[in-house]
Amino acid sequence: MSVYFNRGILRKQSKYVLKKINLNIQRGNIFGIIGPSGAGKTTLLNVLTNQISYEGNVYIDGNDTTDKGTDLFKELSLCSVNSGLYEELTVMDNLLLYANAFGKGKKEVSELLLTTNLQDCEQKIFSKLSTGMRQRVSLIRCFLNDASVLLLDEPTSNVDPYTGSIIRDIIVKIKEKGKTIILTTHNMLEAEQLCDQLVLLNEGVVLEQGSPSLIKKKYSQQPLFITCTMEDGSPIELEYPKEKIQLSNLIKNQIILNIHSNEPTLESIFVNLARGKMS
Numbered sequence: 001m002s003v004y005f006n007r008g009i010l011r012k013q014s015k016y017v018l019k020k021i022n023l024n025i026q027r028g029n030i031f032g033i034i035g036p037s038g039a040g041k042t043t044l045l046n047v048l049t050n051q052i053s054y055e056g057n058v059y060i061d062g063n064d065t066t067d068k069g070t071d072l073f074k075e076l077s078l079c080s081v082n083s084g085l086y087e088e089l090t091v092m093d094n095l096l097l098y099a100n101a102f103g104k105g106k107k108e109v110s111e112l113l114l115t116t117n118l119q120d121c122e123q124k125i126f127s128k129l130s131t132g133m134r135q136r137v138s139l140i141r142c143f144l145n146d147a148s149v150l151l152l153d154e155p156t157s158n159v160d161p162y163t164g165s166i167i168r169d170i171i172v173k174i175k176e177k178g179k180t181i182i183l184t185t186h187n188m189l190e191a192e193q194l195c196d197q198l199v200l201l202n203e204g205v206v207l208e209q210g211s212p213s214l215i216k217k218k219y220s221q222q223p224l225f226i227t228c229t230m231e232d233g234s235p236i237e238l239e240y241p242k243e244k245i246q247l248s249n250l251i252k253n254q255i256i257l258n259i260h261s262n263e264p265t266l267e268s269i270f271v272n273l274a275r276g277k278m279s
């Protein structure tokens with residue numbers, strides 16, 4: 001799926017929040033949008049799902065979305081926490097309202113509650129749930145949707161690491177059902193482990209785009225230094241590829257406690273790109 005803005009499309013005072021954007025999103029993939037606070041990540045999701053008005057033209061798969069006659073938006077569903085869920089209804093009633101709209105019923109909702117460890121929350125009032133539970137209910141709402149592209153705005157923010165891992169598992173399950181996921185996150189480890197493709201957004205422009213491993217490879221410096229910690233605790237540093245034979249001999253003949261390379265983390269690439277220190 002391609003997303004293209006040919007010029008600034010949303011203005012905040014005299015500056016554009018989103019400028020020229022060109023994204024190439026593989027179907028069936030998890031596509032992560034990362035970037036500092038205020039970069040325009042949420043706004044991008046809102047524009048793509050027609051939640052806010054904007055100037056200029058947005059093209060999805062080459063089709064101009066200002067043509068309201070198209071079915072483009074039906075394919076895309078925004079899932080932000082709590083959106084479309086009623087505070088005073090039970091979890092089951094909330095989800096049934098949504099499920100029924102898509103020809104689904106109690107059976108499907110109960111199955112999803114079980115998958116997400118929320119089976120005991122069926123009759124709980126939505127306003128009484130913890131943040132992590134609310135996030136999971138919001139995701140179940142996405143599961144019930146027929147849209148093929150789900151846009152998740154910071155699905156794991158404000159939850160403990162365990163709940164975060166449950167939510168990531170749910171996202172992977174959604175992907176396995178053939179859906180395309182576009183998500184925003186501030187968690188670089190999550191971006192690296194979960195996303196097939198990433199885009200780094202800063203001040204409304206795309207700074208970098210590609211798979212996490214390709215982005216890391218692009219910014220890894222040569223030579224690469226590899227530190228091996230030997231059995232007695234002493235470190236040996238070798239330069240790669242210059243000393244690759246020594247490295248392979250060391251691995252073959254010695255007991256090594258750990259090997260550590262100084263390749264950049266996604267976090268360091270992110271910070272440096274956002275500061276304008278890399279090109």
Ligand SMILES: Nc1ncnc2c1ncn2[C@@H]1O[C@H](COP(=O)(O)OP(=O)(O)OP(=O)(O)O)[C@@H](O)[C@H]1O
Nearest residue numbers: 011012017035036037038039040041042043044052
């Ligand atoms: N409808 C709008 N009209 C004008 N400006 C807007 C609109 N919506 C958001 N903005 C502005 O766009 C900028 C980017 O906001 P956005 O919420 O997209 O950032 P973000 O990257 O999602 O940040 P965070 O990581 O903190 O959630 C902000 O300065 C915000 O005030």
